[in-house]
Amino acid sequence: MPDTTPLVSIGLPVYNGAGRVPGVVRSVLAQDHANLELVICDNGSTDDTEAVCRRLAALDERIVYHRHPRNLGLLNNFISAIDLARGEYFRWVGDDDRLEPQCVTRSLEPFLRDERIVLVTTQVAYTGPDGVTETAAYEGTALGSADPVARFAEMLRLLNQSHLLIDPLYGMVRREPVQAIPRRNMLREDEVFATKLALAGPWAHIPEVLAHRNWKHDRLPKLARRLDVPAWQARFATLLQCREMLRWLPQAGLTPAQHRRARAAVLRMYGTRHRRTLAHRTRKLARMAASVTASRGTAHG
Structure with missing residues (x-):
């Protein structure tokens, strides 16, 4: 049969x-x-x-x-x-990933229960270059909301959290609606795509480790070379990322009120990341200044 x-x-x-x-x-x-x-x-x-x-x-x-x-x-x-x-x-x-034997079966279950679902994520175990494996449980519910802006805002929040919590790019999707979402080659495109998925429909999450991935954090200039994008984008990655999100909002089928809420959520995320970048650069400059002072002291000592 x-x-x-x-x-x-x-x-x-x-x-x-x-x-x-x-x-x-x-x-x-x-x-x-x-x-x-x-x-x-x-x-x-x-x-x-x-x-x-x-x-x-x-x-x-x-x-x-x-x-x-x-x-x-x-x-x-x-x-x-x-x-x-x-x-x-x-x-x-x-x-270089590995799936547990029940990954597909378990991931299908939410789709078969709810035709609105566009993406099902699972808990993932990540192994770093040092051989240490880590995982974390995502316990939120907003990504399953019927409100697209609630899902969008939750995804933006998660982008500033640990990568261990959720990985939408390696979940299971309804192929046709996701295939239709346009993508642009740029730094942090995976994060932009994740927000487009959040706007496309509700998600479900399975709190079981059903996939294993190797994880290596690359700095933005190195990622730019891998993606073959201009090197200058590394200095403006957050600005370009938020601009791409804002460009997508008019195409996401939102009401005017939802559009305003989503736009405000993007601007909040930009502010958060910009403050983090400034704080990081300030600490870096402080370390450099301290190093120069120490080396001068040693030279005169």
């Missing part, structure tokens, strides 16, 4: 990940949800990624392998994964 359960697509963007891909592929194919496809998007890798992926695809018909003839950039490779997917539901996975 044909499988009547929903088709779920997992999108795996990869570049030069020959040694990492087999592990994440095994975790995806081990899901206890049978009606599954894994879409691998190879961003013109120059190592053995193509050979590895073709061997894996030959072993399991659920794998769809697509190789770009050239590197399209990090964001465009992520977009290509959702564009090539066929499933009613979709989830991105990193090339």
Whole structure:
């Protein structure tokens, strides 16, 4: 008999990940949800990624392998994964991530209970470069609100909190409405996209560790090089991020009153981040001044 359960697509963007891909592929194919496809998007890798992926695809018909003839950039490779997917539901996975076997099944449950849900997140365990694994429980409810501005404001609040609490970019989504949301290559685009998702519809959250990710914090200039965006954006990342959010609000289907509330929430976030940046720079200058004073004292001593 044909499988009547929903088709779920997992999108795996990869570049030069020959040694990492087999592990994440095994975790995806081990899901206890049978009606599954894994879409691998190879961003013109120059190592053995193509050979590895073709061997894996030959072993399991659920794998769809697509190789770009050239590197399209990090964001465009992520977009290509959702564009090539066929499933009613979709989830991105990193090339060094790992999913628990019940991740897809558990993530589907809220969608099947409530047709308004556009995104389901789960608790995630993050392992840093030092090998230490951390996780944190998100206990809020505002992201499930019927009020789009309540969801939007909560996402803005979370952007100034720990990354351990929630990760909307690696949750499961209803593919078609999320695929239709435009994205712009820029610093902190992932945060901008998260706010667009918050405006798109209610979310659900599963307080269980169902995914494992490796986490490395890169400074903005390094991220600019990875994303191939102008280096000057690193100095104005918060301003550009908030401007992009404000540009999206008129397209989010808000009432005039909701638009005003959402705009005020963006301005509050900008103020919070700007104060943090000024405080950080002040402390840095103070340390530099103290270092210069100390070195002069040593020289005269």
